[in-house]
Amino acid sequence: MTLRIRRRRFGQIAIATAATTALSGFAQRAFAQRGGPxxxxxxxxxxxxxxxxxxxxxxxxxxxxxxxxxRIEPGERISAFTAISGRFAIATGPRMALPGRRLGRRSRIISSTTEEIPEPQGLDNDAAFESLLNTNDNNLLSIISLNQGTPPFRFANVDRRSGRVNFLSDVDLLPNRRYSNLCQSPRGTTYGTSLGPDTGPVLVQFDFANRSIITGKARILPIAPLSYNKNLLVNDVADLALSPSNQLFALADPTYEGTNSLFIVNTQTGEMTFLRKFAVQKITFTR
Known part of the structure; x- marks a missing residue:
């Protein structure tokens, strides 16, 4: 497969929509008079x-x-989020099992509308979608943990019609590192994070276009460690998202306040600048 992927609270409007509403278009119309991404x-x-x-x-x-x-079920956690064709896909993964107790429900992908996504085919019971990305060429790309959110991780494509998970052999993820938070710019650059046992999260680029001359596989290019207020992050961010204008945003709680906040990320230095509180678990833009 070819991938061209280079607590101040503002006023809220409580609107309930039918499950069949195209959510991205709905919100775009609601904010049309105010402007802004x-x-x-x-x-x-x-x-x-x-x-x-x-x-x-x-x-x-x-x-x-x-x-x-x-809704999700007991034993599930939100693990990934992306926008696909006027709706959203929310991936869930099993929570960590306690000694003597079984895991909850197997990993799945929930559609935000009544147009369901089939149950995943080809996943082990402990595997989980740790990141989802609807790419510019309309492929559903995922990073999958093989053991309850811990390394090793693998890249895969997910067929939205059949649910078949096809693991990719043309990119090697290091077995002792955590990879997550896929996002892609309008120009095709694909970012994510990499977290090692002795290092904090590092902003990386997954380069599928300029492959290794030796192996022919996609390259993982470290960019910079993520930092806030000149301090390197210890824990991974909750998510990354790229705006239509190519601005990188991170969702994180670097000061351990118990609520996630939104940050602007410098894609050259990895420095994060606080923007505002945003009490969600995952983020994405529509195309």
Missing amino acids: ILYGVTLDSTGENLIIQALNLATGNILPINIQR
Whole structure:
């Protein structure tokens, strides 16, 4: 397969939509008079079961909560989030198993509309989608953990019609590192993070276009360690997202406040600049 992938709270408008609504278009129309790019985040309501999507207008700070009438089950966690063809895909993974207890539900991908995504085919019980990316050429690319969110990790494509998970052999992820947070620019550059046992998260580029001359495989290019207030991060960010104008955003809680915040990321130095609180678990832009 060829991949061209180079607690101040603003006023909220409570609007419930039918599950068949094209969510990206809905929020775009709602914010049309205010302008500014819209960043989407996914989280859970107070019950810890019902999924909610938050549409954040980056120009005005206004947030539009959207009830998508989807839920997760006990034993599941939100593990990835991406926009596909006027809707969203939310991946879940099994929570870590306690001694003597079985894992919860197997990993799956939930559609934000009634157009369901089939159950994954080809995943072991402990495997989980740790990142999802709908690429510029409309492939659903994923990084998958093979053992409950811990290394080793592998790249895979997911067939949205059959649910078949096809692991890719043309990129090697180091067996002792955690890889996640895929995002892609309009120009085709694909970023993510890499986290090792003795290092904090590093911003990396997955280069599928300029492959290794020796192996013919895609290259993983380290860019810079992620930092905030001149301090290197210890834990990984919750997610990365690239805006239509090629601005990289990170969702993280580097000061351990218990609530995620949104940061602008310098793609040359890895330095993160605080933008605002954003109490969601994953983020994405629509195309």
